Amino acid sequence: MKNKSVVQRTSMIKIRDGYSHATGIIHFSVDYQLEEFDDRTRRLLNNILYEVLELVFSEKVMSYKYDNPFFDNGRNEFCKNLLSEVFLQRTNLKHGYSYTWEPVYEMINEVIEKAPYNEVLDILWYILDWIYANMYTSQFDIYSIFNSFFEKEFVGYRFVEKRIIAITDKNEISSIEDACNSKYDGINSHMQKAVGFLADRDKKDYKNSIKESISAVESVCQIITNNGKATLGQALKVIKSKGMDIHPALEKAFSSLYGYTSDQGGIRHCEGMFESNVSFEEAKFMLVSCSAFINFLIAENEKEASNI
Template sequence: MRFAERNGFIKEKTIQLTNIDKTLTNRLYNLVFTRFVKDFDYLSEELEYVVDKLGYKIEVRLQDNWNTVRILLQKVSPDIPWYMPYEIIEIFFEARNVCSSRHDEDPYIYKLWLKNVYAEINDILEQEKSGYRFINNRFVNITSSQELEEISTATHSDYDSVNIHLQKAFLLYADRKCPDYENSIKESISAVEAMCCIITGVRGSQSTLGNTLKKLETKGVVIHTAMKEGFKKLYGYTSDADGIRHGGIDFTKASEEDARYMMVSCSAFINYLIQKNNKK
């Protein structure tokens, strides 16, 4: 808390969920675009991508495209909604992913750069009391650093099938315009199922979470009985006659907290299984 807030000269900031103040906007702008300009000397493609995605005219001069983005970030008007800084930053990172393969970048170096920038962005979001955090190129209303770390680690595992399910779960959850919590939950539990299939080698009709959990010990991955039973019950929650996977009436309106809990829990369990499997 700053001096003025501590001493009551100005009101303490409240959580910014449906607004973003000038200080937060400028700090995000200063960090993200300073880092982009500093660390990459070829931003023409990225800027054109961002300007086009926002529906504005692409200019021939690099500086003109910068000006378009800068105005959208900093100008307040009825035509520029409060969330535009978040929108632009997401599109910028999307552009970097699209364009990075064209520049022969070292994937490890780029991944490390991303992780460092994520951490810096999240520090600012926390300090300025934003109700959002940045992970996997998206701003989401998850503010726990432990939860974010579990999700980030699990979605960047060495197993493509696991990553794909978790990334789908994350995107379905993070879509603020049209979130799909039921399918997010399905994808989260499917990611656990995929991890168990990888460890046990089970395929085909027998490759359900219920079956593969039973077979983990045969592959040297021993987990506590209570934990195993807990995930069997979670699997039942998504798979029984009235469960989400079968479109049961009881779960046609799964809540945000349900989807969030499943995504965090499944990510943590996947990370746990990977560590157990690596130690065996």
């Protein structure tokens, strides 16, 4: 008896965590997408963005943050700004006319599906920033929507403090967000600047990101020691003398990090001939490490205060 031939069929769908994925019939990359996004990710991103924009500009959600006689309606103003500021087109539309939504979104679609990964992130950042600046969307958190999508699709970027940063671990993100939103304005200011320098779309400034990260650590130390001029090294000694439990290895590690930023060739030395070349990896490491240390010091200080 002859075996019936197996019909070879073309794959038509791809569902992450579905049967085919779970049984190993098809494979998904487990590496974070950093310098390229696959077709699946681009198409899903396009779908989600379209749904978000439709919801934002719907009558159920639409609400403007300010009164502006030139702000005709949200969708039309968005189209005008996008065409002018992103696609650099003329927007001298006659009074009483509106932009047609479909061709404008088709331009967004083209970028998301075909442009380099950095331009995909650029246009996504611009759109969410525009929505946050101009519309009330209290019914949902637009940034969380895309962070959840990034996590599911192994995209190595997240929105942190409304900026896109290449951070690939949810614990790192949580630590940074906690440090950016502490009860101390001085710490928050330094941390938010550190995030900003790391994520700046036009000119990333890793050196100043590290400066602000370590300055945030000094700020919390000065608060704890009640000494506005205390350096990190001095503050660590005072903190330990107050009975705060800091492991010697941890104390040594942060003292070494501070030395790295302060010696002759270090980050915070005089501008000019000794200015260091700083990589993204160094700046990210300092941002994450300083965030963790800040959160640790605040928690330990509050623990000590509660025992008094």
